[in-house]
Amino acid sequence: MSQDSSAALPADNTPSSAVAVDHGNQEKFVIDKKTKRKVAAASTIGTTIEFYDFYVYATAAVAVFPTLFFPKNEDPTVNLLASFATFGLAFIARPLGSILFGHFGDRIGRKATLIGSLLTMGIATVLIGLLPTYGQVGIVAPALLALMRFCQGLGLGGEWSGAALLAGENAENNHRARAAMWPQLGAPFGFFIANGFFLILVAVLAHETGDAEGAFMSWGWRLPFLASAIMIAIGLWVRFSLEETPVFKQAVDQGKRVKSPLKELFKTSTGPLVQATFIMLSTYTLFYLVTTWILSYGIGDRSKGLGLSIPYFEFLQLQLGTIVFFAIMIPISGWLADVWGRRNTLILASILLLIFGASFSLFLDPATASNTSVFIFLAVGMSIMGLIFGPMSAILPELFPTNVRYTGSGIAYNVSSILGAAIAPFIATWLVSSYGVAQVGIYLIIVTAITFVAVLTMKENKSNDLREV
Structure with missing residues (x-):
């Protein structure tokens, strides 16, 4: 293993936020409550923004x-699929982002790298709100949209x-899943704020019917x-106040950093x-089926058998109502993973x-579906999503191991996003138009079976x- 300890921090394994306690032959870090609260806030706020x-x-x-952002087409499904294609572009960028940011996260530290990823995605998002449309600049519009989407994926990676x-890495061993579930709460929180913002705009700007004219389509959509x-500024303020994690500091002090985390990852892990x-894999597929495709x-x-014809405004309300189940199940799953075990929780x-x-x-057959059946479907799906997503962090x-942990976990997380999420809305839309909604469920079953074997x-x-890993 090629090691680099030339830039090591002072030879003190225990940072100010952690105290080393000797329990027999096992030394462990005890993190003070103030640091725990600060870390929980920083990880949750950051992922909420992302x-x-x-x-x-x-x-x-x-x-x-x-x-x-796309030329008018007689078949609206074509434009929807084109839009989903740009949506999927970010998932291609995410593994690249995990390699780029993972390199610096394993080389210089978690804190500085997190600030860089937040800025990358945040700036790209703001710029999307300033882009010209297809009617203004033609084909340049979807090209710029795709570029910004790529940058979004790079940051989230x-x-x-x-x-x-x-x-x-700031948690005691027997509470690690419960501590690590905080960034997972950023998913439902971010979803709730984003869709809630759109819901308010749709109501205030009288876009309930989903028409293609009016204030919402002219400028209102840009506001989110x-x-x-504003959220980026808050996130940066919180993250600049953090210290480096004790686990990474110890790895630096012991000279365990490597010059090329990516090379070391493929060599050892x-x-x-x-x-x-x-x-x-199945986590991502489920998530983007019950959020984007649905x-x-x-x-x-x-x-035409392509949907349920629920007004856009009503459907946003259904989604917002069920995201609560997602948020509730995340801390429950963190507790289960600590008490009952990671493997048992994922098997369930x-x-x-x-x-x-x-x-x-x-629940979703166009001939029999109702708002009630859709709500039940979403509530069940979101609950399972919380159960399987919560302990993943x-x-x-x-x-x-510590010296490739940022790179390894990031690549795995984001490659699975390509296999499980980038293509999920596209495949599901095609399955519905060709075979019916039941086949979307079969698609989810096949993906879940693959995950089940891995678990x-x-x-x-x-x-x-x-x-010690």
Whole structure:
């Protein structure tokens, strides 16, 4: 292993926020309560901002971009698929972001890298709110939109793993999943704020019917993107106040950093990398089916079997009402993962997800579906999502050693986003138009079966010390 300790921090394994306590033959860090609160706030606020930016785009990809950023087409499904293609572009950028930010996260530290990832995605989001439309500049509009979307993905590629490590590496072993669940709450929080913002705009600007004219489509849709600037400022203020994690500081002091984390990752941890990618696969597929695809299906044409014809305003209300189930299940899943184990929690979630995949036609068949059935479908899906997503910020980092943990967990998380999320809305839209909504459930079952195999092969890591991995 090529090591680099020339820039090591002072030879003191214990930072000011952590106290080393000797329990027999095992030394462990005890993190003070003030630091715990600060880390929880920083990891949650940061990922909330990142996911807010991501969801603002996802919502606009269904309701705004097909009309304003692409040439008019007789078949609206073509423009929707084109919009989903730009949506998926960010997922291609995310593994690149995990390599870029992972390199610096494993080389110079978690704190500085997290600030860089936040700025990358935040600036791209603000710029989307300033872009000209297809009617103004022609083909340049979707090209610029795609570029900004790529930058969004680049930033998010480095955000999640850094936030997960910030929380997990500042936690005691027996509470790590509960501590690491804080950045996971950024997903429902960001989704709620993003969609809530759109819901308010739709109501205030009289866009309830989803028409292509009026204030909302002229300028109102830009406001959620521009408002990201305020959230970025808050996130930066919180993150600049943080210290480096004790686990990373110890690795630096012991000279365990490597010159090329990516090279070291493939040299020592290829197996865990593949395993982690497939463990995360069904989580991503489920998430983007019940957030992005379901919006296009919910407001789609019932007469053509392409949707449920629920007004856009009503459907946003349904989504916002059910995101609460997602948020509630995340801390529950963190507690289960600490007490019952990571593996057992994921096995339960996978079994429930297989059953859920068989229920699509029951709740979403255009001939029988109602707002009530859609609400139940979303509530169940969001609950399972919380159960399977909550402990991931502990599970994936635990599979990798400290000197490649940022890079390894980030690549696994984001490669699974390509396999599980980037193509999910596209495949689901095609399946509905060609075969019906029940086949979307079959698609979810197949993906879940792959994850189930990966989960069954994983070891239980709840008692592992991250400093010794």
